[in-house]
Amino acid sequence: GQSLEQPSEVTAVEGAIVQINCTYQTSGFYGLSWYQQHDGGAPTFLSYNALDGLEETGRFSSFLSRSDSYGYLLLQELQMKDSASYFCAARPGGNEKLTFGTGTRLTIIP
Amino acid sequence: GAGVSQSPSNKVTEKGKDVELRCDPISGHTALYWYRQRLGQGLEFLIYFQGNSAPDKSGLPSDRFSAERTGESVSTLTIQRTQQEDSAVYLCASSLGALQETQYFGPGTRLLVL
Numbered sequence: 517g518q519s520l521e522q523p524s525e526v527t528a529v530e531g532a533i534v535q536i537n538c539t540y541q542t543s544g545f546y547g548l549s550w551y552q553q554h555d556g557g558a559p560t561f562l563s564y565n566a567l568d569g570l571e572e573t574g575r576f577s578s579f580l581s582r583s584d585s586y587g588y589l590l591l592q593e594l595q596m597k598d599s600a601s602y603f604c605a606a607r608p609g610g611n612e613k614l615t616f617g618t619g620t621r622l623t624i625i626p
Numbered sequence: 627g628a629g630v631s632q633s634p635s636n637k638v639t640e641k642g643k644d645v646e647l648r649c650d651p652i653s654g655h656t657a658l659y660w661y662r663q664r665l666g667q668g669l670e671f672l673i674y675f676q677g678n679s680a681p682d683k684s685g686l687p688s689d690r691f692s693a694e695r696t697g698e699s700v701s702t703l704t705i706q707r708t709q710q711e712d713s714a715v716y717l718c719a720s721s722l723g724a725l726q727e728t729q730y731f732g733p734g735t736r737l738l739v740l
Contacts, residue, residue, distance in 0.1 A: 549727050558717060558731035559669070566727075603668065607727070613659070613682055614729065616669040 518542035518608045520617030527623045528594055536589045536620045538604035546607040548580050548587040549614070554600045562589070562602075591622075599624045628652070630732035632718050638738045639708055647703045647735045651720030659729065660693055660703050661717040669717070675701060676723075708739045 520540040528534035538548065547566040551559040565571050565580035565587060577590040591598055604617040631650045639645050651658050660672040671685035675695040686692070690708075695701040705712055715736050719729040 547727065551729075558733050559719075559729075560731070561728045564727040613671060613674045613685075614727075615671065616661075619668040 518606070518615045520604050520606055520615060522602075522604060522617045522620045524618065525621045525623070527625060528591075530594055530596060530624050530626050532594050533590065533592050534594060534622065536591075536602050536622065538587045538589075538617050540585050540587075540604070540606050540617075542606055542608040542615070544608045545582065548578070549605040550576075550578050550589045551603045551605060551616075552600050553603065553619075559603060594624050596624050596626075598622060630718055630720055630730050632716075632732040632735050634735060635733065636736045636738075638740065640740055641710060642707055644704065644706045645708055645737065647705075647716050647737070649701045649703070649718030649720075649732060651699065651701070651718070652730055654698075654722070655720035655730070656698050656723050657721045657726065658695060658701050659719045659721075660701070661719065662687075662714045663717060663734075664714045672703070672716075705737075708737075710739045713737055713739045 522538050549564045550562040552562050553559040563571055563578040565578050568580050568582055570577055570579045575592045580587040601619050601621050603619045605614045607614050633648045656677045658675045662670045673693045674682040690706045693703045715734040717734045718732045721729045
């Protein structure tokens, strides 16, 4: 099977930096995606890492290490609107459906 | 262009009734997914359609759940003999193709079974 584990909750201060981790166990692996979901809203795509290393998109960056089966989402210059749930997702080899992680609820405090 | 749309946005039903949920994917998207999300929980995969291939039904929780898709357009998710445990948000997502990493989600249908 496949599983992606994330911390259930993270709290961070407005203006600071926070890292949300994702560790995975899959039968195969095509890369790691990240999605954001605000309360009552639908998930929206943030980033995708096909290769090891850091991908940067504005205030958000995502990192992947295949050898460690590990990735993270880095949010900088945190804003109150970043309070949301964040999900990592991966596509196991030989299976085309995306499997989502357990999700991390991020709370930003003033 | 229009995004993924779902209807109804909210549905309240009585235990034992059948419900039908609809999803209109983005035009040209060949892949379509259904997920279930209980309050405060993660995304639970239900079913996946890709083009004309046989759907991946491995996530359907019981035989009360079924889904159809007409070509590469509209999909309907049907829940028969609803149970209170079926109460959740049902999300539909589409993507350009099988291995496209970006899924576009609809706003979801909030189902409440009394």
